[in-house]
């Protein structure tokens with residue numbers, strides 16, 4: 001069975017803080033290690049353009065977020081980690097979806113409606129300062145998700161409507177053009193904590209109460225010293241209930257450590273000491289990551305390489321899938337005219353790979369043309385999966401550069417063209 005695909009995007013519009021780490025980054029990285037899931041994480045920089053018109057900030061945030069995820073332990077070998085703007089198929093799919101998406105659906109999007117309501121309340125034009133980018137935000141997001149046929153999309157509650165809209169667009173497209181898209185489901189992590197910020201409200205960039213995840217050590221200490229507490233003196237018992245400091249500690253500590261701090265609160269620990277305990281506990285988890293983070297920030301070329309490799313992995317899916325979608329909507333090679341029936345007949349007339357076992361116990365494959373003529377014959381492989389892998393390598397690698405020996409009387413070009421035919425038809 002195919003594994004479950006999990007996909008999520010991170011808008012490159014800020015500096016990651018402890019709340020992002022506890023609420024999103026840490027659980028996502030843990031989940032990416034689970035067996036049977038195929039994870040896709042990407043930097044949603046096209047989305048960032050909707051909110052931010054300072055180019056340097058977009059670039060800086062993209063760098064910081066990429067460095068953060070890697071430093072926090074995301075394994076780019078295991079998952080597909082890429083930058084949205086490296087995948088030109090995404091804007092292309094956005095357009096296909098735009099053409100099946102009812103405008104009314106977008107009129108009802110929360111973020112758009114909130115802007116309109118605000119304008120109405122202010123007595124100005126309802127669409128004042130609303131860009132078409134904001135209006136189209138859900139379509140771009142649907143393209144992100146549907147491009148990879150993600151089954152599950154871990155997001156915050158505020159994003160549920162966007163996932164529902166993606167389902168809606170997927171269903172409209174499937175209805176018109178055949179079953180191409182999986183209908184994605186939002187995955188809401190009920191268990192993960194929302195972290196309070198310095199002032200006790202939810203930690204959020206919009207409240208300006210955040211602690212940057214990779215603040216330098218001394219700055220981190222100062223910020224933690226600034227967490228709001230009540231005015232109880234040292235020696236007075238303190239309440240864990242409603243204590244931002246305690247809640248943040250809990251998000252990092254083991255149950256035993258948490259129990260110990262609870263006891264210390266009851267015993268009247270001084271706030272300054274409690275803050276020191278919190279600082280040490282966070283620093284214990286963050287310090288090793290901070291080293292990696294700082295080194296990546298000094299070597300952006302490493303992140304570029306990594307993201308390019310991720311984009312290649314993502315496009316190995318996106319490029320052929322988009323070719324299929326283009327065909328489905330009618331953006332087709334003019335030479336390949338005809339009914340669906342003819343298309344099917346053409347498929348039957350394709351070259352094909354055949355796998356078999358010889359009496360020597362080894363596994364072989366051959367490539368034959370539609371008439372059954374031998375084009376290429378493999379050497380022997382110890383296991384069928386090795387033969388399968390060699391076939392895939394031939395299919396995926398640029399056929400011209402792949403290594404193979406054509407059968408007698410067959411030219412290199414014959415084989416390359418057969419591989420191309422197979423690929424175009426896939």
Ligand code: TRP
Pocket residue numbers: 007008009010011044047140141144145153154155159
């Ligand atoms: N809109 C998401 C947010 O603000 C970011 C995002 C963009 C996203 N594309 C996505 C999340 C696709 C999940 C899937 O958090």
